[in-house]
Amino acid sequence: MAETILQVKHLSKSFGTNVVLRDIDFTVTKGDVISIIGASGSGKSTLLRCINLLETPTSGEILYHGTNVADRKVSAAQYRSHVGMVFQSFNLFNNMTVLENCMVGQVQVLKKKKEEAKEAAMYYLQKVGMAPYINAKPRQISGGQKQRVAIARALAMEPEVLLFDEPTSALDPEMVGEVLNVMQTLAQEGMTMLVVTHEMAFARDVSNRVVYMNQGVICEDGSPEQIFTEPRRQETRDFLARFRNT
Amino acid sequence: MDKLLELGYDISRLWSAYSSTYFNGIKNTLILAVVATVIGCLIGLVCGILNTIPYSKTDSPVKRFFLKLIRVIVRVYVEVFRGTPMVLQAVFIYYGLPYFTDGQIAFSGYSGMWAASILVVSINTGAYMAESVRGGIISIDPGQTEGAKAIGMTHVQTMLHVILPQALRNIMPQIGNNFIINIKDTSVMFIIGFIEFFAAHRMIVGINNLYFPSAVIEMVGYLTLTLAASFLLRLLEKLMDGSSSYELVQVDSLTMAAGTYSHPHRGTPFDEVSGEKRERLRQKLRFGRTRGER
Numbered sequence: 001m002a003e004t005i006l007q008v009k010h011l012s013k014s015f016g017t018n019v020v021l022r023d024i025d026f027t028v029t030k031g032d033v034i035s036i037i038g039a040s041g042s043g044k045s046t047l048l049r050c051i052n053l054l055e056t057p058t059s060g061e062i063l064y065h066g067t068n069v070a071d072r073k074v075s076a077a078q079y080r081s082h083v084g085m086v087f088q089s090f091n092l093f094n095n096m097t098v099l100e101n102c103m104v105g106q107v108q109v110l111k112k113k114k115e116e117a118k119e120a121a122m123y124y125l126q127k128v129g130m131a132p133y134i135n136a137k138p139r140q141i142s143g144g145q146k147q148r149v150a151i152a153r154a155l156a157m158e159p160e161v162l163l164f165d166e167p168t169s170a171l172d173p174e175m176v177g178e179v180l181n182v183m184q185t186l187a188q189e190g191m192t193m194l195v196v197t198h199e200m201a202f203a204r205d206v207s208n209r210v211v212y213m214n215q216g217v218i219c220e221d222g223s224p225e226q227i228f229t230e231p232r233r234q235e236t237r238d239f240l241a242r243f244r245n246t
Numbered sequence: 247m248d249k250l251l252e253l254g255y256d257i258s259r260l261w262s263a264y265s266s267t268y269f270n271g272i273k274n275t276l277i278l279a280v281v282a283t284v285i286g287c288l289i290g291l292v293c294g295i296l297n298t299i300p301y302s303k304t305d306s307p308v309k310r311f312f313l314k315l316i317r318v319i320v321r322v323y324v325e326v327f328r329g330t331p332m333v334l335q336a337v338f339i340y341y342g343l344p345y346f347t348d349g350q351i352a353f354s355g356y357s358g359m360w361a362a363s364i365l366v367v368s369i370n371t372g373a374y375m376a377e378s379v380r381g382g383i384i385s386i387d388p389g390q391t392e393g394a395k396a397i398g399m400t401h402v403q404t405m406l407h408v409i410l411p412q413a414l415r416n417i418m419p420q421i422g423n424n425f426i427i428n429i430k431d432t433s434v435m436f437i438i439g440f441i442e443f444f445a446a447h448r449m450i451v452g453i454n455n456l457y458f459p460s461a462v463i464e465m466v467g468y469l470t471l472t473l474a475a476s477f478l479l480r481l482l483e484k485l486m487d488g489s490s491s492y493e494l495v496q497v498d499s500l501t502m503a504a505g506t507y508s509h510p511h512r513g514t515p516f517d518e519v520s521g522e523k524r525e526r527l528r529q530k531l532r533f534g535r536t537r538g539e540r
Contacts, residue, residue: 054392056304072304081398091393095411097492104407105397136492150393157397 002029004065005192006051006083011060013043018179020046022216024060026196028161028244032188035203035224036196039239044196045088048163051194052085081109084154088166090146092138098125098149099134102156111159117156124152128182144175146183152184155186162186164195180206195234200243204228212236256459266449271446272467278360278435278442279428282367286428287370287421290375293320295405297376298383320376327373333434336366340438353438363435371424378420382413415486422479427470443467 006028013021021043028034035222036044046071049055053069053076062070069079092101102121106112112120125131128148138146147167154162164183168176180202187193188205203210203224210227212220212235220227220236231237261268297320301313327335340362344352353362386409394404433444441449447464451457 052396055397056302077395077398077400079398085396087389087393087396089389091387091389091396093390093393093408095408095415105399108403108407109398132494133492134495137488140492153397203299 002031004029007061007063007066008047008051009061011047011050011062012058013046013055014058017081020216021050021057024218026211026218026221028192029111030160030192031104031190032209033193033207034195034209034211035207036194036213037198037200037239038201038219041218042213043216044213045165048085048165048194048196052080052083052163054085077109081105081157082160084157084159084162086147086150086154086162086164086167088169090138090143090150090170092150092153094138096137096207097134097175098130098136098138098141101138102153105153105157120158121152121156124155125149127155127185128152129178142175143171147171147175147179151179151186161192161194162220164193164197166196166198168197168199200228200240212239214239252436252463253459256456257462260454260459260463262452264446267446267450268443268463268467269364272445272471274440275429275442275444276471277430278367278432278440279425282364282432283371283421283428284423285364285368286371286424287375288328289372290377290379291410293323293372293376294379294383295410296320297380323369324376325371328377331434332366332370332431333437335370336362336435339366340351359438359440362438363432363440367428367432367435371428374424375417375420378417378424382417382420383409385416386412411500415483418479418483418486422460422476425479426475429471429475430468439457 008024008026011021011024011026012019024047036047038044043128046055049075051055053062057070058174060070061068063083064079065076067077092098093104096104099118099121102125103114103117106117106120107114110117122134124132125134128151130145130148130152133141133145133149138149141149151162151167167183168179171179176199180199182197183193183202184206193207196208197200205224207224210222210224211218212227212231212233214235220231220233222232224230227236228240296316299311299313299316340353344350353359372403390408390412391404399407432440432442435442436445436448444464447460451460
């Protein structure tokens with residue numbers, strides 16, 4: 001039995017009267033690569049943002065190794081340094097070079113020495129194939145490159161879990177591949193990942209669990225083979241059928 | 247034409263007699279403008295930062311109360327000093343202090359005048375800058391804050407390393423604006439006896455009544471100052487932007503080779519080829535066709 005890292009219990013989130021997440025229960029164990037799929041507005045991204053506390057849950061618990069981090073007493077910043085996040089819009093720091101982007105968190109949050117931080121940053125930048133670009137500013141590189149740097153930045157913090165919020169949705173089609181390749185490598189190396197995605201091929205081939213969300217609830221949760229070949233729920237079938245036609 | 251010659255004559259007369267007075271005025275104007283702009287920017291920065299500390303419903307009531315109080319205080323400060331003429335503020339502070347302390351504390355003498363002038367211009371600039379800084383901070387894409395939060399940075403770290411450097415760059419034109427306004431508007435400090443460039447003019451024309459020729463000198467002088475200031479500020483902005491290009495760092499020899507070579511099936515001039523193939527290529531280059539075709 002693998003170690004449980006995250007446990008989401010009865011999580012609900014509403015923006016005003018608009019209920020986005022209803023009573024979500026969900027567990028992440030070490031080494032999981034979970035794809036969260038579903039139509040736009042089904043609450044996938046909100047779930048991810050709640051897990052990283054970028055949104056404050058309306059009710060429910062998020063247990064990280066048994067500690068409820070949704071509680072105010074726990075330092076959100078400290079928790080977030082263990083849970084990396086990669087955004088759809090990259091969110092690289094525009095005032096820093098690629099290298100500085102990957103170092104600032106290590107130096108400021110993890111209190112590492114500059115040389116150590118640089119070494120780690122270079123290691124991860126090399127891993128995502130962006131090492132030659134360390135002196136570039138984010139505005140000078142392409143979308144796919146930015147996203148790879150963003151992944152390196154998250155990795156440099158050496159997180160236990162990595163959250164991906166539609167990492168390829170803002171990319172031109174020819175750049176999707178390079179980002180997915182990096183993600184696949186990470187998955188193979190045993191990184192625990194939660195990926196909100198519209199890339200069905202990635203969900204099917206790389207992840208070991210697929211979660212289908214619909215209207216703020218987890219509709220179906222199972223292995224990729226099961227979800228893609230014999231979905232139990234009608235909603236899942238309808239959703240996947242739409243993808244097959246295109 | 248005669249008038250122009252006369253003007254030239256008057257100007258040269260004024261200049262030879264009073265150039266040191268004019269220069270002294272310029273010096274005072276510049277010192278006051280620079281010092282007050284710097285202090286004003288600091289005041290504005292502090293106000294803008296305090297004003298944008300986020301709070302949510304889940305924070306403790308004490309914290310929320312203090313943050314709201316700070317916002318109200320900053321708001322009042324901004325509205326009062328932005329909403330009244332600087333001349334009046336100068337008079338208000340310069341004469342108000344001794345009035346209330348029965349002359350115990352006053353801006354007395356030369357240094358007092360300097361202190362009062364710097365104080366008035368600084369808090370005035372601060373009031374304008376507070377709003378500019380607030381605008382600069384809220385104009386930064388929320389994604390930047392999220393990116394910083396996601397790697398575990400606190401609000402202070404986020405502000406210091408991510409938001410403020412970008413916000414400062416964005417409000418550079420505003421800082422420039424304020425500096426140029428200060429160069430000109432310090433002239434109202436003559437009201438409390440501060441001798442800057444315009445006060446020098448008033449002093450000189452009081453002696454010889456050459457209003458227009460002196461005004462010409464003033465115009466040219468002020469314009470030179472402001473043009474130089476905006477040139478320097480542009481230069482500073484360019485420096486802040488950094489280089490528009492970057493150098494690729496060659497990590498190892500393979501990194502550069504990868505990707506630069508996009509058509510593997512076409513081969514390159516450096517490929518190992520068989521003797522026969524090389525011979526064919528040689529013939530093709532030499533005769534325009536190979537021997538087999540002939």
